[in-house]
Amino acid sequence: MRTGRLEAFSDGVIAIIITIMVLEIKVPHGHELAELQSLLPVFISYVLSFIYIGIYWNNHHHMFQAAEHVNGAVLWANIHLLFWLSLVPFASGWMGENHFALWPVVLYGFILLMNGMAYYILLRVLIKLHGENSTLGIAIGKDVKGKISVVIYSIAIALAFVSPWIGLALYGVVAAMWLIPDTRIEKRLVEKSAE
Amino acid sequence: MRTGRLEAFSDGVIAIIITIMVLEIKVPHGHELAELQSLLPVFISYVLSFIYIGIYWNNHHHMFQAAEHVNGAVLWANIHLLFWLSLVPFASGWMGENHFALWPVVLYGFILLMNGMAYYILLRVLIKLHGENSTLGIAIGKDVKGKISVVIYSIAIALAFVSPWIGLALYGVVAAMWLIPDTRIEKRLVEKSAE
Amino acid sequence: MRTGRLEAFSDGVIAIIITIMVLEIKVPHGHELAELQSLLPVFISYVLSFIYIGIYWNNHHHMFQAAEHVNGAVLWANIHLLFWLSLVPFASGWMGENHFALWPVVLYGFILLMNGMAYYILLRVLIKLHGENSTLGIAIGKDVKGKISVVIYSIAIALAFVSPWIGLALYGVVAAMWLIPDTRIEKRLVEKSAE
Amino acid sequence: MRTGRLEAFSDGVIAIIITIMVLEIKVPHGHELAELQSLLPVFISYVLSFIYIGIYWNNHHHMFQAAEHVNGAVLWANIHLLFWLSLVPFASGWMGENHFALWPVVLYGFILLMNGMAYYILLRVLIKLHGENSTLGIAIGKDVKGKISVVIYSIAIALAFVSPWIGLALYGVVAAMWLIPDTRIEKRLVEKSAE
Numbered sequence: 001m002r003t004g005r006l007e008a009f010s011d012g013v014i015a016i017i018i019t020i021m022v023l024e025i026k027v028p029h030g031h032e033l034a035e036l037q038s039l040l041p042v043f044i045s046y047v048l049s050f051i052y053i054g055i056y057w058n059n060h061h062h063m064f065q066a067a068e069h070v071n072g073a074v075l076w077a078n079i080h081l082l083f084w085l086s087l088v089p090f091a092s093g094w095m096g097e098n099h100f101a102l103w104p105v106v107l108y109g110f111i112l113l114m115n116g117m118a119y120y121i122l123l124r125v126l127i128k129l130h131g132e133n134s135t136l137g138i139a140i141g142k143d144v145k146g147k148i149s150v151v152i153y154s155i156a157i158a159l160a161f162v163s164p165w166i167g168l169a170l171y172g173v174v175a176a177m178w179l180i181p182d183t184r185i186e187k188r189l190v191e192k193s194a195e
Numbered sequence: 196m197r198t199g200r201l202e203a204f205s206d207g208v209i210a211i212i213i214t215i216m217v218l219e220i221k222v223p224h225g226h227e228l229a230e231l232q233s234l235l236p237v238f239i240s241y242v243l244s245f246i247y248i249g250i251y252w253n254n255h256h257h258m259f260q261a262a263e264h265v266n267g268a269v270l271w272a273n274i275h276l277l278f279w280l281s282l283v284p285f286a287s288g289w290m291g292e293n294h295f296a297l298w299p300v301v302l303y304g305f306i307l308l309m310n311g312m313a314y315y316i317l318l319r320v321l322i323k324l325h326g327e328n329s330t331l332g333i334a335i336g337k338d339v340k341g342k343i344s345v346v347i348y349s350i351a352i353a354l355a356f357v358s359p360w361i362g363l364a365l366y367g368v369v370a371a372m373w374l375i376p377d378t379r380i381e382k383r384l385v386e387k388s389a390e
Numbered sequence: 391m392r393t394g395r396l397e398a399f400s401d402g403v404i405a406i407i408i409t410i411m412v413l414e415i416k417v418p419h420g421h422e423l424a425e426l427q428s429l430l431p432v433f434i435s436y437v438l439s440f441i442y443i444g445i446y447w448n449n450h451h452h453m454f455q456a457a458e459h460v461n462g463a464v465l466w467a468n469i470h471l472l473f474w475l476s477l478v479p480f481a482s483g484w485m486g487e488n489h490f491a492l493w494p495v496v497l498y499g500f501i502l503l504m505n506g507m508a509y510y511i512l513l514r515v516l517i518k519l520h521g522e523n524s525t526l527g528i529a530i531g532k533d534v535k536g537k538i539s540v541v542i543y544s545i546a547i548a549l550a551f552v553s554p555w556i557g558l559a560l561y562g563v564v565a566a567m568w569l570i571p572d573t574r575i576e577k578r579l580v581e582k583s584a585e
Numbered sequence: 586m587r588t589g590r591l592e593a594f595s596d597g598v599i600a601i602i603i604t605i606m607v608l609e610i611k612v613p614h615g616h617e618l619a620e621l622q623s624l625l626p627v628f629i630s631y632v633l634s635f636i637y638i639g640i641y642w643n644n645h646h647h648m649f650q651a652a653e654h655v656n657g658a659v660l661w662a663n664i665h666l667l668f669w670l671s672l673v674p675f676a677s678g679w680m681g682e683n684h685f686a687l688w689p690v691v692l693y694g695f696i697l698l699m700n701g702m703a704y705y706i707l708l709r710v711l712i713k714l715h716g717e718n719s720t721l722g723i724a725i726g727k728d729v730k731g732k733i734s735v736v737i738y739s740i741a742i743a744l745a746f747v748s749p750w751i752g753l754a755l756y757g758v759v760a761a762m763w764l765i766p767d768t769r770i771e772k773r774l775v776e777k778s779a780e
Contacts, residue, residue, distance in 0.1 A: 005202060005256055007590060012210030012402075015597030019605065020214065022671050024222070027609070031683035036692070050671070054664040061590055061660070075256070076374070079249040086217050086245070098226035107231070179661070200397060200451055207405030207597075215409065219417070270451070271569070274444040281412050281440070293421035302426070395592060395646055402600030410604065414612070465646070466764070469639040476607050476635070488616035497621070 001070050006078055010060060013082045017089060018053040021046055024093035045096030048171065049088050055178045056085060056115065066136040067126055077125040081118040087111050105164040106157055112171060113153040120146050149174050196265050201273055205255060208277045212284060213248040216241055219288035240291030243366065244283050250373045251280060251310065261331040262321055272320040276313040282306050300359040301352055307366060308348040315341050344369050391460050396468055400450060403472045407479060408443040411436055414483035435486030438561065439478050445568045446475060446505065456526040457516055467515040471508040477501050495554040496547055502561060503543040510536050539564050586655050591663055595645060598667045602674060603638040606631055609678035630681030633756065634673050640763045641670060641700065651721040652711055662710040666703040672696050690749040691742055697756060698738040705731050734759050 025042050028035035060081075070078075091111045095104040120143065127137045152174050160167030220237050223230035255276075265273075286306045290299040315338065322332045347369050355362030415432050418425035450471075457464075481501045485494040510533065517527045542564050550557030610627050613620035645666075655663075676696045680689040708725060715721045737759050745752030 001256075001260060005206065008203060008593060009206045009210055009252060009256075011590065011594045012207050012597050013214055015594055016211055016214040016601055018667075019598055019601040019671055020218065022675060023218075023605065023608075025675050027675060027678040027682055029682075031679075031686035031689055033688045036688075047668075050668055054661075057594060058657075058660055058664075061586075061594075065586060072253075075253055076249075079253075082213075083242075083245055086214055090217060090220050090222060093222040094226075097222055097224075101226035103228050103231075104226055196451075196455060200401065203398060204401045204405055204447060204451075207402050208409055211406055211409040215413065218413075267448075270448055271444075274448075277408075278437075278440055281409055285412060285415050285417060288417040289421075292417055292419075296421035298423050298426075299421055391646075391650060395596065398593060399596045399600055399642060399646075402597050403604055406601055406604040410608065413608075462643075465643055466639075469643075472603075473632075473635055473639075476604055480607060480610050480612060483612040484616070487612055487614075491616035493618050493621075494616055 003064050003067050003070055006070055006075060007064050010078060010082065011057075014053060014057045014060070014085065017085055018050060018057070021049055021053075021089040021092055024089065024096065041099045042093070042096035045092045045100075048175065049092035051175050051179070052112065052115075053085065053088060055175065056081075056119070059119070059178070063123065063126065063136075066139055068130065068134075070126075071129055073125050074122070074129060077118075077122040081115070081122050084111060084114045084118045088115070100164050100168055102160060102164050105160045105167050109153055109157040109160060109167055109171060112174075113150060113157070116146065116150045116153060120150070145177065149177070198259050198262050198265055201265055201270060202259050205273060205277065206252075209248060209252045209255070209280065212280055213245060213252070216244055216248075216284040216287055219284065219291065236294045237288070237291035240287045240295075243370065244287035246370050246374070247307065247310075248280065248283060250370065251276075251314070254314070254373070258318065258321065258331075261334055263325065263329075265321075266324055268320050269317070269324060272313075272317040276310070276317050279306060279309045279313045283310070295359050295363055297355060297359050300355045300362050304348055304352040304355060304362055304366060307369075308345060308352070311341065311345045311348060315345070340372065344372070393454050393457055393460055396460055396465060397454050400468060400472065401447075404443060404447045404450070404475065407475055408440060408447070411439055411443075411479040411482055414479065414486065431489045432483070432486035435482045435490075438565065439482035441565050441569070442502065442505075443475065443478060445565065446471075446509070449509070449568070453513065453516065453526075456529055458520065458524075460516075461519055463515050464512070464519060467508075467512040471505070471512050474501060474504045474508045478505070490554050490558055492550060492554050495550045495557050499543055499547040499550060499557055499561060502564075503540060503547070506536065506540045506543060510540070535567065539567070588649050588652050588655055591655055591660060592649050595663060595667065596642075599638060599642045599645070599670065602670055603635060603642075606634055606638075606674040606677055609674065609681065626684045627678070627681035630677045630685075633760065634677035636760050636764070637697065637700075638670065638673060640760065641666075641704070644704070644763070648708065648711065648721075651724055653715065653719075655711075656714055658710050659707070659714060662703075662707040666700070666707050669696060669699045669703045673700070685749050685753055687745060687749050690745045690752050694738055694742040694745060694752055694756060697759070698735060698742070701731065701735045701738060705735070730762065734762070 025039060025046060028039065067074075088111055091104070091108040095101075095108045098104045123140060123143060123146070127134070127140065130136045132138075152170055156167040156170035156174075159170065220234060220241060223234065262269075283306055286299070286303040290296075290303045293299045318335060318338060318341070322329070322335065325331045327333075347365055351362040351365035351369075354365065415429060415436060418429065460468075478501055481494070481498040485491075485498045488494045513530060513533060513536070517524070517530065520526045522528075542560055546557040546560035546564075549560065610624060610631060613624065652659075673696055676689070676693040680686075680693045683689045705728065708728060708731070712719070712722045712725065717723075737755055741752040741755035741759075744755065
């Protein structure tokens with residue numbers, strides 16, 4: 001099976017997730033500048049989640065750039081990832097509306113953690129299909145970055161019980177770490193085409 | 196007519212259906228962990244429906260992998276399937292919000308039943324176009340799994356009047372049955388390319 | 391310019407329009423069968439609109455099957471059509487929620503009329519680009535069906551002031567007329583490939 | 586990296602943005618013609634925003650028609666543009682619901698300004714990748730139109746403090762300016778294929 005339709009479906013789902021989040025920023029009834037101030041926490045939550053979904057689309061794009069074909073297991077590992085991504089708008093809205101209170105911040109971290117693990121599972125299923133010595137297998141290597149993210153998420157959730165702001169800051173650290181594009185796959189593709 | 200645009204349109208509609216369902220999980224006003232507990236039935240309903248829509252996308256993907264062209268009848272049989280799929284979020288939301296009460300569970304089963312029948316109609320229209328001896332015709336064969344599903348849905352709806360939980364359990368059984376990917380088409384495609 | 395991206399964008403917009411209409415069928419709070427009865431007008435309105443949007447997607451598909459390239463004027467004529475299509479969910483919701491009262495039925499007819507005219511404009515712009523003697527130009531011919539639709543919509547709106555049900559019945563007549571797939575383009579394509 | 590998936594994802598996001606805006610036009614409870622009158626400001630706001638999003642899709646289409654490949658920086662510059670586009674429905678809804686009061690009009694202008702700048706950044710990142718002497722680089726030239734837009738937006742925001750209607754009128758002027766399709770890229774593509 002070709003990767004085309006899986007990519008198209010994932011693009012559709014991710015495009016909807018990233019866009020419906022904006023519906024959480026409810027249009028205020030008044031028309032004063034102060035109305036916007038009260039929306040600030042929801043807006044910050046939106047920005048963080050937009051960046052996260054953007055990162056996932058970006059990495060998904062890179063991953064399937066290197067993938068050559070898919071099977072039933074890949075389809076389901078991908079739907080599993082989309083499931084956890086689909087819960088980001090809910091967690092994001094809850095966190096923003098409650099001004100970054102403890103439990104919403106913990107839930108947000110938990111959803112990020114599950115996304116990280118779902119992404120890792122998808123990666124392993126793809127590597128199993130293509131082989132450890134395939135372009136994909138070599139490019140990703142030990143997936144250090146992915147493993148570090150999951151560790152930081154776990155620490156962030158634990159430290160959120162000290163202060164939610166510490167947790168939130170650590171979610172930001174992971175986002176910043178991924179904003180630097182995943183050059184591993186690009187490098188390997190360039191190397192391969194140069195061979 | 197090529198299958199490309201029908202697949203793209205279906206991907207779009209299915210992607211939206213699977214994603215807007217999450218809007219039924221309304222962001223609670225409080226920020227305590229207990230708030231999430233009250234969302235549990237809606238969440239369970241969401242998970243089940245997400246899996247069902249995922250199954251339909253998966254099978255739709257397999258089906259059109261084997262299809263080579265479409266005509267007006269296929270376009271309409273496909274839109275008919277999308278119509279019944281589009282009602283899943285409503286039935287899912289009603290069922291979750293009412294904690295799996297009788298009528299919502301019956302309606303949910305009815306919608307699943309109509310989806311099963313719409314899928315079967317689409318399959319027959321496609322086979323009629325390609326011929327019984329086409330890759331598609333041979334791969335699907337007698338569509339035993341599809342027929343069993345429709346029978347189980349009917350039994351599930353009837354037994355829901357004894358207890359909605361029996362109905363719900365049977366919906367889960369059908370989902371589990373389909374989660375095992377439809378290897379019939381894949382097998383036949385492999386056989387054909389090996390000839 | 392190729393037609394690919396215009397088709398992809400239109401598929402996306404039409405897929406969203408056809409799907410968000412279901413959000414007008416609000417999940418009722420009670421769990422009795424009677425709750426569904428009160429949703430019947432909204433549901434009928436949904437079915438009619440789903441069929442209409444399906445017809446437009448179908449005809450749009452046929453139209454661009456025959457088109458070979460696009461220019462700026464086609465892009466804007468297409469966005470103009472999408473604009474009027476995007477108002478169908480609103481008119482449909484208003485009509486259903488008010489049990490087919492006079493003004494909502496009139497507005498619904500007006501939106502259908504504008505859609506019919508926007509479709510006709512798109513067609514003329516495409517024919518102007520491809521020439522009257524192109525596959526597209528010959529296949530569509532005088533577009534009798536499109537013109538009849540616009541006339542019936544106008545009569546339907548006028549007769550709605552006698553009784554909204556007459557107007558509604560005539561909207562159904564036009565839908566039935568279009569449900570018969572537009573075989574003109576298919577015929578011409580077959581003829582051309584046979585030459 | 587090819588441009589295909591970036592275009593598909595952008596098409597998806599823009600299609601959703603342009604369509605969910607219609608959800609701001611809430612279905613009124615009454616069924617008299619007068620109900621529509623009270624929706625007029627929201628509707629005008631919708632029309633203006635629909636045109637703006639249409640313009641961006643159109644220009645985005647032209648831009649990537651001329652682009653040959655993308656890198657990580659382009660992906661992020663594109664997501665950055667989609668972020669500002671995603672805020673148009675919110676600003677549009679706020680402006681319409683408050684009958685074009687001062688601050689909503691100012692915010693709307695600010696969002697348009699940020700979109701203009703995000704578009705410009707995307708353009709520069711693409712030109713940097715393809716070279717100033719590429720088809721894209723030569724076609725866009727000095728991007729006079731883009732720079733003028735940003736200047737007019739700034740003036741419009743300032744003059745909105747005199748009267749919001751002046752600001753609104755200037756937003757309309759920029760829209761009208763862009764409705765004339767961007768013939769620069771088309772011209773250069775025609776010239777190139779003629780060489």
